[in-house]
Amino acid sequence: MADTFTALVAEQPDGRTVVKSTSLEETALPPGEVIIDVAYSSLNYKDGLALTGRGKVIRKWPMIPGIDLAGRVRSSSSPRFRPGDAVLVTGYGLGVSWWGGFSQRARVKESMVLAIPEGLDARSAMAIGTAGFTAALCVLALQDHGTLRTDRELVVTGAAGGVGSIAVALLAALGKKVVASTGRTSEAAYLKTLGAADIIGRDVLSQKGPPLASERWGGGVDTVGGQTLVTLCSQTAYRGAVAACGLAGSSDFPGTVFPFILRNVALLGCDSDMTPMEERTRAWKLLVQHLGKLHLDAVTEEVPMSRLVEFAPRIVDGQVRGRVVVNVNA
Ligand SMILES: NC(=O)c1ccc[n+]([C@@H]2O[C@H](COP(=O)([O-])OP(=O)(O)OC[C@H]3O[C@@H](n4cnc5c(N)ncnc54)[C@H](OP(=O)(O)O)[C@@H]3O)[C@@H](O)[C@H]2O)c1
Secondary structure (H helix, E strand, C coil), rough: CEEEEEEEEEEEECCCCCEEEEEEEHHHCCCCCEEEEEEEEECCCCHHHHCCCCCCCCCCCCCCCEEEEEEEHHHHHHCCCCCCCCEECCCEEEEECECCCCECCCCCCCCHHCCCCCCHHHHHHHHHHHHHHHHHHHHHHHHHHHHHCCCCCCCEEEEHHHHHHHHHHHHCCCCCEEEEEEECHHHHHEEEHHCCCEEEEEEHCCCCCCCCCCCEEEEEEECCCCCHHHHHHHCEEEEEEEEHHHHHCCCCCCCCCHHHHHHCCCECCCCCCCCCHHHHHHHHHHHHHHCCCCHHHHEEEEEEHHHHHHHCCHHHHHCEEEEEEEECCC
């Protein structure tokens, strides 16, 4: 009998995205040096857009979505990896232009593969996933800029989401006073468990204000974009910085240059997809050092791949708290 595995395959027959659980043979996978038995993937905002077809995320059809995966090497023609090695892949077009993680098996280029850092397993690595990795990149950007030396409060927007939850936990673990901005004040207790010192409503920052408002924050991590990012920059203190990674609210930037040219505020862009390996290793190290198991357990829920398509709209509608790991064998 042929050796088959199950994957979610997205197609666009008539402009509509259709995702179906499909049985595939290994020969169908793209060429690459490393074949991985996937154990877990995760659901990120971008995966939600891909699975629901609500955003133009997928660049090649048919596609196996899933921008993250973790598991064990099944076979490898690369001397860097041996069968049984615990590995993860995030980004590099995974689930967008390269068949991704919502699959029991994947074949990737060796340059895409990272050993799962010591202290994590496939499930906890995916509880972090692209969202947590991006949060770490934002924190590193603030650290490199010198912003973490501030005594002022730092704000995290979209705080109850995946990137937001892990950014709150990381900044708090680094000893910073973190204010969590959320549209779900019902999640205040959860955000305080992660280390938030205070909670503010989403509407506080989504209001249009003066181009330069009173200095309120040392800086922050923004996952929302639009007016929220503009207001955050306008309220950031002299020489502070905002690390921007998301567009959960809007991809617009309806602001002025005043915070940048009069207050020396820095807007630090963060992309997780094409991050060089050296920076990836640095981000995962920060995550392993500062995210406790308790925090990871608090932010994570598990969904079987067999239920993922029906679950996916929830992340685009802002209804997911923290992170969702996807068990691809259930
Ligand atoms: N640059 C990169 O490489 C990169 C990597 C990963 C993620 N991202 C982006 O970062 C963002 C967050 O990703 P994620 O995986 O953390 O998603 P997520 O879990 O869905 O979190 C997004 C959060 O944003 C808030 N939100 C949702 N809709 C909103 C709206 N209309 N206005 C204001 N706030 C809203 C919600 O938080 P509250 O309920 O707490 O308000 C929601 O939980 C997404 O835009 C994603 O595309 C970028």
